Amino acid sequence: MEFIKAFIIGGLICVVVQILMEKTxxxxGRIMVLLVCCGVFLGAVGVYGPFVKFAGAGATVPLLGFGNVLWKGMKDAVELDGILGLFKGGFTACAVGVSGALIFSYIASIICNPKMKK
Structure with a gap:
């Protein structure tokens, strides 16, 4: 049941994004920034935590989840290191995900041999 719930919630987030892309x-790039900022905002007001508990990976995998991780990393780092945590907390919290994305996208580019559009 967890997988079905995550699939439905993640799919609904994708539907909203697709509607934004089609109707506006x-x-x-701006939609992606909007999603990350919304994730930060929803995490800051305390809404995203309970949403993650309900939706699981359906809420943590999309860009909204990335924004929430940035927020949690900054919040924890500010509590630990003070104002310096604003600058390093998000990087620390997201380092594994960003590194994985870079490594796997590089491997995919080697395998698929992408070409630039003219």
Whole structure:
């Protein structure tokens, strides 16, 4: 049941993003920034934590979850290191995910031999 719930919640987030892409003139990069900022905001007001407990990976895998991880990392680092935590907390919390994305995308680029559009 956990997998079904995560699939449905993650799918609904993707549906909302697809509607934004189709019905507005927003570019994909701006929509991605909007999702990360919304994740930070929802984490800051305390809404995203209970949502993650309910939805599981359906809430942590999309970009909203990335924003929430940034927020939690900064919050924890500020409590531990003071104002310096604002600058290093997000990097520390997201280092594994970002590193994995870079490594696996590099491997995929070697395998698939991408070409630039003209």
């Amino acid at each position: 003139k927003m570019m994909p």
